[in-house]
Amino acid sequence: MKVLVVEDEFAISKVLKAYLQKVGYDVIQVYDGNDALEKFQEFYPDLVLLDVMLPNKDGWEILKEIRAVSNCPVIMLTALGDVNYRLEGLAIGADDYIPKPFVADEVVARVKAVLRRTKSDNDNPVKRFGKLEINIKAHQVLVDGKDITLTPRDLSVLLFLAENPNQTFTREQLIEHIWGWDYDGSDRAVDLAIKRIRKSLQGWPSSEGEIKTLRGLGYQLSVYKK
Known part of the structure; x- marks a missing residue:
């Protein structure tokens, strides 16, 4: 550590x-x-x-x-x-x-x-943020009890953010943790993944949280209500 x-x-x-x-x-x-x-x-x-x-x-x-x-x-x-x-x-x-x-x-x-x-x-593998429920170990995402389907890469991004709520990560940090050091593509892949995740989580009330962009800093899963 x-x-x-x-x-x-x-x-x-x-x-x-x-x-x-x-x-x-x-x-x-x-x-x-x-x-x-x-x-x-x-x-x-x-x-x-x-x-x-x-x-x-x-x-x-x-x-x-x-x-x-x-x-x-x-x-x-x-x-x-x-x-x-x-x-x-x-x-x-x-x-x-x-x-x-x-x-x-x-x-x-x-x-x-x-x-x-x-x-x-x-340590609890199930993260609940209002109507958004994420099971880290089972790799399952629910919004208001309904299963949300994500690509494996997008799911990995969301799981990582859910394990670290209200903490900001740069594109480079997300690439390092999710894509790996040997990734040689564009960091725009992070932006596209975040865009798809946001679309999938449209049923999650904005009063409870959001995937926020902090200009010049990066992205975070902002939680307002657990």
């Missing part, structure tokens, strides 16, 4: 990377707030360790940007001890909060706990 560490203090970032790699995580480091979202979208992490006090852009703003495109778990790191700061982070969408100074072993334990909880939440 991959962890993105957004921390401007090099010594702290180095220690976190060492401890996380020791237990098997793949780690990418970012030291500047302006680079955080770009690296997040490039790295596609399973969890983010996010410092609050960063140069150019603080952790609260970065957390809001991440939540606009993803439900990826985020653990906040900060030297700010006031309980109001903790409440602010949790209200924005943080999954946990670790005050500085901290023990690296505790951070690793918190990371494991959050990822374990997230995995447990995602």
Whole structure:
């Protein structure tokens, strides 16, 4: 699993990377707030360790940007001890909060706990989004109880998006996950697949969700009602 560490203090970032790699995580480091979202979208992490006090852009703003495109778990790191700061982070969408100074072993334990909880939440093979029901293991799609027929490739795209609701993926990421690295065709294949899926899901009420295009970012299965 991959962890993105957004921390401007090099010594702290180095220690976190060492401890996380020791237990098997793949780690990418970012030291500047302006680079955080770009690296997040490039790295596609399973969890983010996010410092609050960063140069150019603080952790609260970065957390809001991440939540606009993803439900990826985020653990906040900060030297700010006031309980109001903790409440602010949790209200924005943080999954946990670790005050500085901290023990690296505790951070690793918190990371494991959050990822374990997230995995447990995602283990159910049947995803229900209002009248849209997707059985990941059975490869079955129902809208209001009626079977929806999709091509194998289109079904793979929808299943992948359903496993990661409210998370944005670029064309390149979808090609990598669905078509594979050896695909040498046009990325327009993604656009056409999304177009066909949308047509097939016309019976899914727009008040419950949609496959949304985020201009300049990519596609996501946006869920408004589960």
